[in-house]
Amino acid sequence: MRVATWNVNSLNARLPRVEEWLTEMQPDVLCLQETKLSDEAFPALTFAALGYESVHHGYSQWNGVAILSRVGIDDVVNGFPDGAEPDRDARLLWATCGGLRVASMYVPNGRSLDDEHYQYKLGWLARLHRVLEAQCSPDQPLVLCGDYNIAPGNDDVWDMGQFNDSTHVSRPERDAFEALLGWGMIDVLRARHPDDGLYTYWDYRAGSFHKRMGMRIDHILASRVLADRLGFVFIDRNARKGTKPSDHTVLMAEFDL
DNA sequence: ATGGTCGTTCTACGA
Numbered sequence: 001m002r003v004a005t006w007n008v009n010s011l012n013a014r015l016p017r018v019e020e021w022l023t024e025m026q027p028d029v030l031c032l033q034e035t036k037l038s039d040e041a042f043p044a045l046t047f048a049a050l051g052y053e054s055v056h057h058g059y060s061q062w063n064g065v066a067i068l069s070r071v072g073i074d075d076v077v078n079g080f081p082d083g084a085e086p087d088r089d090a091r092l093l094w095a096t097c098g099g100l101r102v103a104s105m106y107v108p109n110g111r112s113l114d115d116e117h118y119q120y121k122l123g124w125l126a127r128l129h130r131v132l133e134a135q136c137s138p139d140q141p142l143v144l145c146g147d148y149n150i151a152p153g154n155d156d157v158w159d160m161g162q163f164n165d166s167t168h169v170s171r172p173e174r175d176a177f178e179a180l181l182g183w184g185m186i187d188v189l190r191a192r193h194p195d196d197g198l199y200t201y202w203d204y205r206a207g208s209f210h211k212r213m214g215m216r217i218d219h220i221l222a223s224r225v226l227a228d229r230l231g232f233v234f235i236d237r238n239a240r241k242g243t244k245p246s247d248h249t250v251l252m253a254e255f256d257l
Numbered sequence: 258a259t260g261g262t263c264g265t266t267c268t269a270c271g272a
Contacts (some may be wrong), residue, residue, distance in 0.1 A: 009272080012262055034272090036265070061265055149272095175271065203272085204262035247263080247272080 001071065001098055001257040003029045005218055006173050006239070007106070007201075007248035011035040011064070014246055015043060021239055028253060029069045029097045031104035031145040035064035057093040064090050064107065065106050065146070071098030079133065080127055082097055091124070100257060101136070105146030110167035111167065118167060121149070124177035129183065138184020142223040147201075147248065150177045151216055152187065155196035156216035162168035168217060185221035188253045192233040200235055201248045220253045229256040 002093040011032065022030065035042065035058055039216040044055035056202030057078040058133025067073060077094040079087045091106040105128075108121040116176050128144075136142055149159045150173045163169045181187065189198065208214065222230065231254030240249040 013264065031270045033263090062271085111271080199272095204264095208261095244263090 001029070001100060002027045002252055002253045003031075003100070003102070003143055003145065003220065003255065004218055004250050005031040005104070005147075006250045007033040007037075007147040007218060007246060009034050009246040009248065011037055011066075012041075012250070013244060015046065015245070017239065017242075017244065017246070019046065019050065021236075022047075022052065022068070023176055024146055025236070025250075025252070027159075028069065029066040029102055031102065032066040033064075033070070033104060033147045034108035036061050037064050039211075055093065055095055057090045057184055059090045062089065065093045065095055065104040066088070067095045067097070067102055069095070069102075070095040073097055080131055082127070082131055087124070091154070096255065099141060100255070101140060101142045103142075103144045103146070105144060105148070105210075107146065107148045107150070109149050111175070112167060113165055114168060118197050122172055122176060123136075125173070125179075129176070129179050130232055132180070132183055136227035137224045138221075139225045140223060141226055141231050142185075143226070144185065144221040145219075145251075147218050148177065149172065150219075151215050151217055151218075152177050152188050152190075156199075158199070158213040158215070160195075168215065175180055180221055184212065184224045186224060188220045188230055188233045189216070189235070189251065191227070191230060196233060202240060218248055218251050222253070223256070226255055229242075230254070231256060
C-alpha cells in the first residue's frame, strides 16, 4: 500500500496538479491539507472519476483536510474524537483505508513564539497526543500524515542560523513531535534516509526551491507495528516544479499490507 | 539590496 501526503495550498488552485499527480503516481491513499474549501465545494466527483473515494473536512476558505483512497474509506471522524469542545479550525480527519487507520493533519503554524497561535499549536499537539494515549495503540496499523509545521531536527532546515527564536524549530514544538515518537510512532522518512537536505516545503519567495532553501515539515509517522512492513519512502520534488505548484511537495511511503 | 510569492479575497493578511 502506498500512502502519500500533500499540503496543496488551495485545492481550487491545485486541482489540475493533483489530478495529474494521482494519474501518474497511483497512490492507494492520498492525504491532503490546506484545501481551503468548505465540504460543499470539495470536488469529490473529480476524484471518483480517477477511481478514488474521498472524504473532506472543511468549514471555509481556510485550512481543510481530505483523504482520498482506492482501497476503501470507513469509520470517518472529523477532528479530535475526545468529546471535548470541537477544534476551532478544520485540521484533522481520520479514516480507515484498507485496514490502515489514517489521519490527515494540518497542525497550526504558530506564527511566532509570542503569538497566541503558538499556544494554540502546542495545545493542539498535546491534544493529539492525549487522543493517541486514550484511543489508539502503537500495535495497531496507524499513520499520522500531514503538515506538522515542525522541523524535528537541525538537518531539517537549510540553515539553522535563520531560525533563531522561530517557530517550527523551537524546543516545545520538537518536544511535542518527539512525544509522538516516544508513544510509538516512527518518522518513516528518517527511517529510510539519514541524509540532510531532504525537504518538503520551500517558500515561494526568493527562489528558495532552486537555492535548496527548504524545510522538512511534512511527515508520515507510522506506528511501530508497521516498522518491518515499511518499504520505500520518497519525497517527490517534481511536484514542486512546473506550473502553479504548491509551496509543499508530496511525501509518499510504501507499506507491505 | 536584508526583498523577492502566492493563496484567500478586494485590502491586507496568512503562510
